[in-house]
Amino acid sequence: MQRNLARLELVLLAGFMVVALGLGYWQFFRQDDLIARPTNPRVAEEARRVVRGKILDRTGKPLAENVPTPGGISERTYPAGGLAHVVGYHSERFGNSGIEERYDEYLRGSRSADPIERTISSLLHRPTVGSDVVLTLDARIQQSAVEVLGGQPGAVVVLDPKTGAILAMASAPTFDQGDIDDRWAALVGDAGHPLVNRAIQSTYTPGSTFKVITAAAALDLNLVDPRAKFRCVETMRIDDLQVDCKNHAHLANVDFREAFAWSCNRTFALTGLELGTERLALADGLRAPFPWQNQLGRSAQRLEEYAGRFWIGRQVPFELTVEPGQLKGGGEWYPSLLAQTSFGQGELAATPLQMALAAATIANGGAVPAPYLASEARSPGGATSTFNRGGGTLGQAISSRTAQTVNEMMVLSVDTAWGKPAAIAGTKVAGKTGTAEAGAAGSTPHSWFVGYAPAEDPRVAIAVIMEHRGSGTDFATPAAGKVLQRALEVYHR
């Protein structure tokens, strides 16, 4: 039987050898594969045990932080309201959004300003503590922005035009990040789209606020003397399009600045159509053959060029994804479309952030400030890694001389014309109102305002949109004035 026993041992040991190889296969060769599968609950489990880093505003006020619960697992809370879109939510089931998503690696501690500290604490099985992320937002300005929206659909973007630091970004209607798990289905199904960050994810017809860009193009191309008066009372007709001259009924003779301040659609339709010519012909009495008839392509090309410099229809580089919008749809240019586009209608679509950047560009001497939200991350041990010091630009859109002229025109608008409700006692405000026709015929227009203050040395720039609320001067403009005033009180660079 000895030989039989030896053979039995061989068989059993072969079995254990196969088992050992099996262990090596699963524990070594298939390790990464199995860990990465959704059937592995450890990733979520680790995430739950991480003491997630705080999200702080520029003054150090917590916008998101983890509070210990009796169960030993800490709970994410959002002590400052009105920031659901920018700060975002953090959900085991539905993932992250906003800053919670963009800087998740730092917040959950998988990346750190101090990799050595991170490695040591992981080797010692210390609970992972994420880095704090410091934002450029100011909770006080944000609160003011949320208040002026009053829960009605719309958005407010406030930034420092010199540095690009976003000081406030409000979107209404909003939601409560704290109970995203319970209310998910209702939020997703809500016709008001509360989960959408309208400041960057919604594109709107910009209306007359776009005249900032049309005017900047004409002035930068030196096609018009801004102080030359011309008679402007006629209604004009471009193919099927009728453009009334009604915004400055009390003024028969205007100059380019006044036409801008009073938001004359006729003047800006002509400006756009004639961008390709040597000199703008804006006075009444235009008859066929029109000056633009052979220059339409050149005019359109120049408008496209300047709109592009202001990042209309282009993806603005930003920490959160910004919708690019469009100057026009896929079709060809035709006279009435170019005319409408030039005063902010037609097929134009832009996000509130893009329009805020347009105002900030004028405030910044013609350079487009690169917008940003997070300035730095701070590791638990105190090491910092800087994301952005501010002051970056997305290119020079227009000359500083042109910017200076547009600045004067925007000041004129707030001092004397439709922009008046944005005025602040003791401070010069520059701005442009907008009343954008959008949606079904006859529906209430969007109310817009873009601007900045103080005009002579701008600290804050703003864009306000209130969906289907009425004229720009009646709603968005006074609201912008309030937010600008609050921002100037609290924000010093």
Add this chain to the structure above:
Amino acid sequence: MPSIRAARPRWLELVLLAFPILLLAVGLTTIELARGDAPDSTDQAQVAALAIALFAVHCWLTLRYPSADQVVLPAASMLAALSMVMVARLEPDLAMRQALWVGVGSAALLGTLVILPGVSWLRQYRYTWAALGLALVLSTFVFGIDPNDSGARLWLGFGGVHFQPSEVLKILLVVFFAAYLDDYRELLTLSSVRVGPLSLPPLPYLTPLLLMLALALGLVVMQRDLGAALLLFGLFLAMLFVATGRITYVAGSLAIFVLGADLLYRLFSVVKIRVETWQDPWATASTTGYQLVQGLTALAAGGVFGAGLTYGYPEYVPAVHTDFMIAAIGEELGLVGSLGVVGLYVVLVHRGLRIAIQTGDSFATLLAAGLTSVVGIQALVILGGTLKLIPLTGVTLPLLSYGGSSVLANYVLLGLLLAVSAEPKRQVNAA
């Protein structure tokens, strides 16, 4: 009868026994420290209890069986100590119970050595053992309970203590097979009935043996205890081969096994589900494949060096403190730990078969071979199932899984093995 021989020191065993005690002390302390608790008195009690139990067995062996194998007890104790550590890690409420069972098991081992009047005494009652084993399994049909919601009524309960008769059945069957095969070994080896080119075993002599096997298999299969069925069949094959050395018998039995397995596959949905789950557990990762997928994921999560005691998530694996203990060991102690466990089983199998080879009596040889095969095959069945090498069937991981009857049965098994090893050795040149 064990004759009283002069006591001789068993230095190797004494030195080796320090390791399981050290393992237990270090393991329990690590768990307390990782949890942020101070080592408490229950830990010290567990370490002391294991030390006392092992020392008692060691002393008895030194006094009465100085020539008994010196590696089996330490190797088995390493597994027992690891079991106590892992149960304390996985189910702290059961830690003292498991410690108690190891203590009771050691007492049973000692009791086996003390009471057993000699290995050959066992063979006299071969049919009694067999009948007793079958009666125990049969009784689960009437009195069986399912305390762990495993889906099968495999346990008997006495005053809060649950007891799994199939654990006893396997030992009783080893004794019966060893006795029967020893009686008919020569007949089975030498004579055969020739039918054409085939040489068949002399069936009349095999009948009681096969009847016994069929009864045992029939009972456990009816209980849906497929793991036990696989174990008993593997045990029969191993012992038949050791006794006769006839590959044809083994091949024939395997053919019958394949037919039987195919029949079961058609007959019982549970068998079909097990096979399908084995083929692709990820297809049903949240239902029937859950345990297997979570077990493999735990092993993968452990990697080579493991997450460290208490730093993994083995609680996601169902039955991790019983059948799937290797998943928890793999996750927290890594490939290093899981291969260590395999290494301990290899040592046990090697020493067990060495005992079988060295013993002078052919019944004792078959007995030792059978007992060793039980440990080896049972470990292979559950490890292979956990690793997706074979369809998963539930049996405990010998000496590692939590569970009173399993621990107790395995300690009695060790006692018998040690008793065989103390029998007079085979004479050199004795054919």
